[in-house]
Amino acid sequence: xxxARWRQTLVAAVGVTFSIAMFITLLGFMNGLNDLLDGLxxxxxxHVRLYNEIKPSENQPVNVAGQYKDSYNFISxxxxxxxxxxxxxxxPILQAVKADERVLGATPKLLAQVFFNEGTxxxxxxxxxxxxxxxxxxxxxxxxxxxxxPIDAKNVANSIILGKGLAEILVADIGDVVQxxxxxxxxxxxxxxxxxxxxxxxxxxxxxxxxIATTQKLLGKPANYMxxxxxxxxxxxxxxxxxxxxxxxxQVDAEDIQxxxxxxxxxxxxxxxxxxxxxxxxxxxxxFGIFNILNMMIYEKMDSIAILKATGFSGRDxxxxxxxxxMSIGLFGGLLGLVFGFVFSLIIxxxxxxTSALPTIKTxxxxxxxxxxxxxxxxxxxxxxxxxxxPARKASKVDPVEIIRGK
Amino acid sequence: xxxxxxxxxxxxxxxxxxNKAFHDPVTVQVLRDITFTVNKGxxxxxxxxxxxxxxxxxxxxxxxxxxxxxxxFIDKELMSGRPDPELARxxxxxxxxxxxxxxxxxxxxxxxxxxxxxxKLGRYSEQEVEHRAMERLKMLGIDHLAKQSAxxxxxxxxxxxxxxxxxxxxxxxxMGDEPTGNLDKRNSDIVFNIFKELTEEHNQTLLIVTxxxxxxxxxxxxxxxxxxxxxxx
Numbered sequence: 001x002x003x004a005r006w007r008q009t010l011v012a013a014v015g016v017t018f019s020i021a022m023f024i025t026l027l028g029f030m031n032g033l034n035d036l037l038d039g040l041x042x043x044x045x046x047h048v049r050l051y052n053e054i055k056p057s058e059n060q061p062v063n064v065a066g067q068y069k070d071s072y073n074f075i076s077x078x079x080x081x082x083x084x085x086x087x088x089x090x091x092p093i094l095q096a097v098k099a100d101e102r103v104l105g106a107t108p109k110l111l112a113q114v115f116f117n118e119g120t121x122x123x124x125x126x127x128x129x130x131x132x133x134x135x136x137x138x139x140x141x142x143x144x145x146x147x148x149x150p151i152d153a154k155n156v157a158n159s160i161i162l163g164k165g166l167a168e169i170l171v172a173d174i175g176d177v178v179q180x181x182x183x184x185x186x187x188x189x190x191x192x193x194x195x196x197x198x199x200x201x202x203x204x205x206x207x208x209x210x211x212i213a214t215t216q217k218l219l220g221k222p223a224n225y226m227x228x229x230x231x232x233x234x235x236x237x238x239x240x241x242x243x244x245x246x247x248x249x250x251q252v253d254a255e256d257i258q259x260x261x262x263x264x265x266x267x268x269x270x271x272x273x274x275x276x277x278x279x280x281x282x283x284x285x286x287x288f289g290i291f292n293i294l295n296m297m298i299y300e301k302m303d304s305i306a307i308l309k310a311t312g313f314s315g316r317d318x319x320x321x322x323x324x325x326x327m328s329i330g331l332f333g334g335l336l337g338l339v340f341g342f343v344f345s346l347i348i349x350x351x352x353x354x355t356s357a358l359p360t361i362k363t364x365x366x367x368x369x370x371x372x373x374x375x376x377x378x379x380x381x382x383x384x385x386x387x388x389x390x391p392a393r394k395a396s397k398v399d400p401v402e403i404i405r406g407k
Numbered sequence: 408x409x410x411x412x413x414x415x416x417x418x419x420x421x422x423x424x425x426n427k428a429f430h431d432p433v434t435v436q437v438l439r440d441i442t443f444t445v446n447k448g449x450x451x452x453x454x455x456x457x458x459x460x461x462x463x464x465x466x467x468x469x470x471x472x473x474x475x476x477x478x479x480f481i482d483k484e485l486m487s488g489r490p491d492p493e494l495a496r497x498x499x500x501x502x503x504x505x506x507x508x509x510x511x512x513x514x515x516x517x518x519x520x521x522x523x524x525x526x527k528l529g530r531y532s533e534q535e536v537e538h539r540a541m542e543r544l545k546m547l548g549i550d551h552l553a554k555q556s557a558x559x560x561x562x563x564x565x566x567x568x569x570x571x572x573x574x575x576x577x578x579x580x581x582m583g584d585e586p587t588g589n590l591d592k593r594n595s596d597i598v599f600n601i602f603k604e605l606t607e608e609h610n611q612t613l614l615i616v617t618x619x620x621x622x623x624x625x626x627x628x629x630x631x632x633x634x635x636x637x638x639x640x
Contacts, residue, residue: 303508304510306510307512308523309471309495310471310504310506311498311499311504312497312498312499312524312527312528313499313527314491314492314495315491315492315495316492317495317527399471400471401466401471401472404466404508404584405462405466
């Protein structure tokens with residue numbers, strides 16, 4: 001109703017627009033980075049890992065024996081007995097897990113500790129025996145193979161994909177043959193068919209991949225030998241529950257992703273928290289801007305308020321007018337801010353970002369989660385409401401007699 | 408059917424024993440026991456020296472000032488002690504205002520300014536209110552200004568727009584606080600003639616505070632005040 005002061009109103013709206021745009025951009029970018037960093041680990045980490053831990057039995061014979069049952073037994077130097085790293089009964093477990101409808105997929109894995117022989121020097125390393133196709137499907141294996149074709153690990157007999165760092169140490173090009181010594185002392189030539197790069201130097205220096213069959217051959221084990229079953233679920237949040245259930249059901253050790261990577265969760269949530277805090281601060285500052293402008297507007301428009309009241313507009317009407325002004329600043333500024341935020345996000349999304357550590361990333365990562373837009377929009381309305389509330393109340397209490405008599 | 412003489416006797420505004428005092432910084436009795444009535448169709452001027460309380464009285468009569476003792480009747484209804492939103496509605500419907508300053512809203516056109524109280528009342532549709540506003544502008548000879556912005560017209564024209572605005576809801580009474588106080592002789596005469604015409608041809612009740620004695624003498628009735636009392640009715 002009071003279309004007063006277009007320029008000031010515009011400034012207020014621009015303030016809201018700017019803060020909402022920044023809020024969206026900041027959160028989008030921050031969460032993009034979060035997703036990227038989490039993805040570095042989480043995408044490649046199974047949601048539930050089934051394995052068999054080598055550890056001493058909890059029920060030592062002396063505790064079980066009837067005659068010592070009532071006494072307190074001290075046992076020192078407890079050692080693990082005859083336990084194998086292998087998962088017992090792996091075939092049926094794998095089948096049962098794959099049949100579970102919560103499970104997106106499950107793939108076996110076989111870890112082999114080896115030495116890579118570089119002349120006279122032995123370099124320790126780990127060969128991960130994997131089902132290449134499933135590993136690609138579930139854990140984006142192909143994204144991290146920067147040279148060569150991952151499927152060659154399966155198709156070429158006795159082949160290996162070396163970590164980039166490891167390949168540099170071994171000076172091994174694709175097509176070269178590297179010598180591997182197993183823990184049992186067997187020597188084995190393997191052909192390099194590719195490099196993989198995880199983005200984490202320490203991993204790239206020790207890890208390498210081979211097909212599960214090659215690894216079983218390397219260790220001299222039968223085709224059902226596997227040390228890990230990696231499970232990927234449809235819903236990550238179910239991992240702890242599923243993990244507990246499987247541990248009970250299959251009598252194996254199970255570890256869920258939340259336990260294994262608690263630090264990433266913490267990092268992500270702290271980063272989110274910071275970006276929310278910054279975004280909301282921006283909005284509150286914009287809110288104070290609106291508050292100021294409305295307050296000034298009220299002083300300028302005293303006469304108008306007085307005459308509106310004199311001609312029959314009640315305090316409530318005047319209150320409403322100023323609230324509507326504030327809210328429309330919030331609404332239009334906010335909407336425009338959402339659009340600008342999206343545009344800024346798009347721009348950031350197209351800025352080249354090349355780093356050798358992250359082979360799959362070409363531009364800055366941005367997250368376009370609609371939740372941010374929703375929060376931004378809602379918050380702009382809330383802040384402008386409160387920014388308008390007090391000036392509006394003040395305007396509604398203007399006494400027309402005082403204004404008119406004051407002239 | 409009532410005769411015109413009988414109609415003149417219809418009381419539109421009545422004040423009974425109105426007292427008002429300002430307490431800050433010291434208690435000053437501004438109005439003492441004000442009692443009078445205004446009949447329909449009367450053109451009443453209130454005169455008196457500066458500080459005699461005539462403006463204060465007007466604001467009490469207009470219901471904008473509620474800090475007084477005594478009783479005020481408009482259209483035979485008691486106004487005293489009613490809540491603010493209700494008084495706002497009564498002001499909107501039954502009272503028209505003309506102040507010394509025009510108080511037009513600069514953001515709107517002349518027409519829109521006149522329409523505003525009518526839109527607030529909501530008795531007529533927007534088209535009807537617009538039509539009524541044009542009628543009133545025409546009556547005051549300023550219909551050619553309807554589409555102009557309110558700040559682009561002259562002082563005399565503004566005051567006439569303010570009168571048109573006061574008339575939009577067919578109020579029972581029009582109250583004026585020095586409506587000619589800020590105008591030159593020529594424009595004062597125009598405004599006075601408008602008032603005269605309103606009261607004679609449209610039977611409009613007018614209650615005008617002024618210290619222009621020439622203006623007052625030409626009205627039907629003069630209420631003179633001194634030190635918060637009425638000394639002549």
